[in-house]
Amino acid sequence: MSSLIPALASAVPVAAGWSAHSMWLRRRLEVARRDPLTGLRTRAGFESAAARLVARRSVAVIFVDLDGFKQLNDRLGHATGDQAIRVAGTVMTETIGDGRGVVGRLGGDEFVAVVPLPGSHALPWLLNGLHECLTTPFVYQGRSVSHGASLGGVFAPAGGSLSVLLRRADEAMYAAKRDGGGWRVADLDAPHQPTTNGRRPGRTGGVS
Template identity: 55%
Template sequence: MSESLAALAAALPLASGWSIHTLWMRRRIEAGRRDPLTGLWTRDAFEQSAARLLARHPYVAVVLLDLDGFKAVNDNHGHAAGDAAIRATGASLNDALVGHRRAVAGRLGGDEFAAAVALSDPIALPWLLRGLHGEITAPFRHAGRDLTVGASIGAALSSDIPWGTGRELSALLRLADEAMYAAKRSGGGWLYPGAIAPAAGTTAGRRTGRPGTHTTQRREAA
């Protein structure tokens, strides 16, 4: 009996060491799937989570957004300000989705972001997009001053597409992308296929070759 206890006592540190190592490895893997600036999921991780939402829920909004005036922030205030704008956008995206338990957000690269949100009722989509646009276009604080960027947002709703290959995430992302650029061509704001016209803010700084908008509310970035 004493030999068994001694063997168990000797094995405990080893087992504990493996547990710590496993936890460390999981955290490393998790960190590799997160965007370092915003903490949002990277493209691959976002697409995997969004695909699971689509498989489990009848109404899922797939949202794409692109910042307007981001180049002007970089050019006029430096790359640190551009990084602050990206961080503020990530925080705004999280804030806008805080009331949605079944949602995932990611940074696809540069100043492009995406979200997938399971809705209890499709009628909630305009309120979701309006709130998201308001959060992102609110001023953020950097180097003692308030800065703003605009946003063009497009969305597609899974229930508007028949079951089958059209319900794949890639198809919804394509529709959301088309809506996003339609909103951008109209001066920014948000748009989805069922909307009559994009809701836009006031014209402001512009990205190269693209119109841009912003509105004024609030946001602070570290």
């Protein structure tokens, strides 16, 4: 018994050290799953959280692509482009909420979100409001900056496939972009468009 007490006492700092190390690892993992420019979830972090939400709730899946982003970068510089991405990330978070829904940046000027909805009737209202917020001009370094946005959304009851819903939302977003911007609602039961590696032929992220 007398030898056990010193052994336990010496183990306490070691256990505390491991606990601190585990907390540090968890923080580093969380940082790695967040986009450094916007603070939104990156693809891996988004897909993990979104899949859980899709499995248990009826949801809308929304795909967003900023219109004219490459031209904005070319005309006003990458610092302004970065600010446009930050503003869009803030709009996504404040409109949808990363507590109520799940918001992510896939890269470039592409954003995605999954948000609980009671029914499909609410999706057009949500897309219209989000589009208005995303296309509202903002001021950066004394200059008013504006760009367009194309949005696609799909509603699904609980238990859907996240990959299928993302593809449908992406297709609807592309239809909106092809028609000059705005938003479109996807038909979950319609035949999907041909894609290459899950994306439409000839389209690359970040160039619009």
